Amino acid sequence: MTELIVKEDVNLPALPKTVLPALTELTTALGIPREVLASSEEIEYAWRDLPRELREIPGDLRGELIARMCVAVSTGLFDGAMNYIWNAAILQLRQKIRNFGLPVVAQIQQSDFEENHLLELQDSRLLELCLKLNIIDEDGFFFLDQCRDVRNNFSAAHPTMGTVNDREFTTFLNRCVRYALADSSSPRGVDIGSYISAVKGPRFNDHQCQIWVQRLTETHDAQRQMLVSMVHGVYCDSATAEPARLNAVDLCIGLSDIFTASMKSELINNHSEYVAKGLEDKHTASLQFFEKLGFLGLLNESEQHVVFSRAVDRLWNVHNGMNNFYNEPPFAERLLELSQQGAIPETIQEQFVQTVTCCRSGNGYGVSEAAVSYYDEIIQGFSPREVASLIRLASERRSILGRRIASGGSCRSNFKIALGLIDVESVPNVVKADYERLIR
Incomplete structure (x- = not known):
């Protein structure tokens, strides 16, 4: 205050x-x-x-x-x-x-x-x-x-x-x-050596993280921007130990509410530089950094596509693998978190919709109960375009989703539960007739 x-x-x-x-x-x-x-x-x-x-x-x-x-x-x-x-x-x-x-x-x-x-x-x-x-x-x-x-x-x-x-x-x-x-207050600078040493040290406890977040909050915008850019570089360095990466993310999450447009621009510039120089390891790590901060919306659509595509593929592979009922929840949770960061890129929407709905419908042996809440929340957040894609896929016998629904049994009943999560007002007129047929 x-x-x-x-x-x-x-x-x-x-x-x-x-x-x-x-x-x-x-x-x-x-x-x-x-x-x-x-x-x-x-x-x-x-x-x-x-x-x-x-x-x-x-x-x-x-x-x-x-x-x-x-x-x-x-x-x-x-x-x-x-x-x-x-x-x-x-x-x-x-x-x-x-x-x-x-x-x-x-x-x-x-x-x-x-x-x-x-x-x-x-x-x-x-x-x-x-x-x-x-x-x-x-x-x-x-x-x-x-x-x-x-x-x-x-x-x-x-x-x-x-x-x-x-x-x-x-x-x-x-x-x-x-x-x-007029203003007798003044920002306090952050000792850069101590700051980097702390980030690269052992895993922060809550109190230690709060102290560093407070110090960065009390300094001025220009130094805060420089220090955030530095920990982004620490995170993307392949030689950085995992505790240091987690420390970097914790600091930035603690500051994310006061990120200025200039700070976000600096991060995007650093990220783009990795792409321009062909530094694949750093580019991949930087994508993870943006994802963890909830800043995927700052990246262009092609890069957002890469992130969503990997998450969708991993969920689908786990769903079709051994012990999928036990292994699906963390992958479903991650996809939910990604979907809450902004609109799904159009280039991955159909694959995204089909994967989530197939996982929610199950594979004939049932569904991963621990992952159901994540699937339901994703489906409730489908855009009208994604709803149209869902109904179209469900109506096509050649699609994976269409074949599962046609097989009847638990897949069909689970699909109807999922379809019932969608607000009828979100159903586009062009697929309204198919929606009413599927919901019956």
Whole structure:
């Protein structure tokens, strides 16, 4: 559940009545025009807009620099105020990188990265790193980089190219607050070495799996995408031990609800690369990976056909083999799970329908009682097209299903039970007459 953040109103005192007249007296005493400083109107407008922006800054971040900024605004020193708020933004971005984890940054950068490296980063490089770590998004990077340029050329940090008015200052302040200071939380990075070591280690227990799922949930989208892609590669590696494969699947199942379109796209790209390079072992393992995550619908129809075809063939072989009554249930359950991941490819629909219905009707000696519930659930989920295929096959004496029904006995009675599972509204008009004949 998302935590509700209550924003505190900031009630600044009214400008002292002596401040604005004092500015006039000061410029007069120095013998310079009053216009070299911000006008009284600009100061009043900037001061009026301050509370709205300060309200967005969490209380623990309203420190010394924010106070100095307010004092600078009250006297019209917008160039100094810009410098103070910019420094506050930079300090907060540095803290967010610390929270992310300097050792993790070093892993991502593939170079040493300690406190001194963070402090020595130029502002431009700091913003680039924050973008890479997803601490700021592309919009934030764009606007903060603009602020950096304005600060370098129009603030008190350097000799200025010109001056800014109250509206330009307020825009600068808004961007620093919105993209750096408004959210005091920050993602925590995941130690990649420890992560891979854990995945490739012994089988996860429930608590261990939950901890890693939580860590991946708390990091940012870009790193989470990279880490999910890595365990997909671990799963598809033929040298990977089975416990590590199961760990990889458990992690991804735990995260599947927050998989973004970009993460799914990355997995599809990796899968397609195996196909392009002719890596059959990895391609087969990758198909299993998508199946276990319930993501078969992301693959193209030809690849879905391969998965369904293998599952249908294995069930049919087991059904026609020795001890089929005892061996069918796991194969029937797997086919049910596959059928719940999306539409059955048209190229395998007829074989799928015939296999399931034949298994449900039995072979003359009976039916696998432990598998019946799986068959019934599959049949109840038949699409109108699959229902039409079922009725057509049942009506053809040349089909396997047609011959079994024609033989009478338990096969025919079991078939009628299966046919009764279908909602009559799902029966297409083109086969309605045959349906009514079969159901009688």
